[in-house]
Amino acid sequence: MSTTIPAAPPSAPTRTRPQRRRAPVTDRARKERNLGWLLAGPAFIAMVAVTGYPILNAIWLSLFDYRLTDPAGRDFVGLGNYATILTDGLFWKQFGVTSLITVVTVSAELVLGFALAMVMHRALYLRTALRTAILVPYGIITVVSAYAWAYGFSNTYGFVNGLFGLGDYDWFGGTWSALFTVCVAEIWKTTPFMSLLLLAGLAQIPDDYLEAAKVDGATAWQRVKRVILPNMKAAIMVALLFRTLDAFRIFDSIFIMTAGAQGTETLSFLAYRQTISRVMVGLGSAVSVILAILVVLIAVMFVRVFRTDLSQQRGDRK
């Protein structure tokens, strides 16, 4: 454990690698390496088969004007589908909606998740029961949770309007109110996941640090700000990365709650509509490829710009 108080300077994560000398590979090392390949090989091949092939196929299909119900009319259009998508206002509108939902839900989840992680970490009694209770929403299938909230916000039999005396207010009848319900459902469902990742980060902070801070007269807020948060940075970044990637691909909740009406459609919806509803496989594949590129960009941004250290979660930090 090399973590210090305050947090290590930004240069810390770039570990200096010892100069490698080209040593002759021993018999043992070669055999271990072979065994490694043998163990990981089947999984690697399976991964390539089930993810690599569809990805390449999608990229290939995205270059065609291809309707599934009209295979004979398949035309090569090059990057034409991408031009159609990127010049259509609908794409940018849905990009905006997707980004908004991502920012709102991930921020809310971070704050709530942190609070819940603190509760789980500090709880003295009923620890297991508490953790289980907090994790229950995450154990529920997204579609089921979306239905539960759709019924909850319904203006005929929902509990929300009754609880807040809103009469027959139609939550799904307006863009903002519909987006609000979608965000509520998402936050409720995935905050436990966020808190679980943050709890792992909290558990890595040695109690000595907090005790030392206490002895030095730090207030509770100072301990959070100066000791806990800096030492959890890596865990927070990993949690944010995972959740952002997930939130950006949101589909289920919107599909169930609004079916995309009232301007609540996201980029995943755009892909669904072109590929599944319209069976325009080429155009739909192009949307999927763009969506995948955006997701990769987000990941790269986190890893490069914010220097998120993914090894942190595995606990193999030196």
Add this chain to the structure above:
Amino acid sequence: MVRQRPHRRLTGSALVLFTAATALTGCGGGEGGATSLTYYIADAAQEDVAARCSTESGGAYTFNIQRLPNNAAGGREQLLRRLAAEDRSMDIVSVDPPFMAEFANAGFLRAFTGPERQEFSDGVLDGPLKQSTFRDTLYSAPLYGNTQLLWYRKSVLQKAGVDPSTGPVTWDQLIEGATRAGVTVAAQGRRNESLMVWVNALVASAGGSILQQGSENVPANEVKAGLDSAAGAAAARIMHELAVSPAAPAGFSTAGEEDSRAAFQAGNGGFMVNWPYVWAAMDAGIEEGSLPANFKDDVGWAAYPRVDAGTESASPSGGLGLSISAFSRKQDLAVEAIRCLANEQSQKEFMISAGNPAALGSVFDDPEIRDKFPMADQIRTGLDAATPRPVSPYYGDVTGAIQTAFHPPDSLSPETTPRAANDLLEAVLSNERLI
């Protein structure tokens, strides 16, 4: 060599796993025996009819029942995906009529032969028959036809100053009357297939059509829309006026058929356009105790509302047809089974259990049906006058564009919506815009 053994064992396990996986995926087809027909149903009541047919066949065929999603779009997507993949495990499929042209054009459905066509269209009412044929070929044996009626609460008529029982009424009269009486006019403003049904009925009632004549046989990018017209403007005006009037039930832009029924049954319910299934559904409500026992005494029905007082309305057309997959290996047996599944007795049973009107005219003369459906004659007239949704091999694009352009109803304008809808529809079909 002791060290070699784990390797060999590993390779062995990998082989076993691979073989097991191949074997498992291989038996996912579920084709059953030579006499088992896989039947995709859209309504639970079809299963009872199938059970009887199977028994009556004396072992000639049995059914492996598969349930389609209970919303029209979900059913279409599942059938489309499977048929496009040439799924040989499908034999008989239940096809919502507007989607039939799309499937037939793609070569997914087996065309009925001349004599079969004669057999399955004999005695079928005009509306259901029209929507079962594509390019003068029968692709679906009509199982039931459907049309919407205007339903009203007799107790509100006097205050509203409109009486549909004495003669046809217009949408404007309904909205005005309902506003005066403080009651609602329930229609389907939800962005799904039911919105398409409403738009199509309004456009057709105003004498227009969503797609211009001859669109059936041209490539997608040459299809011309007919919405930028007086009929398109009339549809947009009525939808907007109802949505912003006090007569719109709460949650109008998210209301499907069942929400409409709930609004109609509520204390301030007045009028509703909906399919005849609501009559049977009200019975269920009375049985459960959610509706008073005499509720139906207050309910009346009439022909679908008009757009222009002087022009007869074009009521919506729906229903279900039984088609045979072009990839089925048991097509002859499937025809044999459809002879029972869609015959008069089956249609009658289905009408009683599901509340969906038969496609055969003779069923409406059955005393039991006349007793259970006092509006039988009105439905039969409606089925004959019903106007199908556009027949197009690109129906998915058409309905998607209409649902985008005509929603939410309170934002529509007779000045801008028709042209915007027209442009969107043509651009989507030409692969220039997304929906």
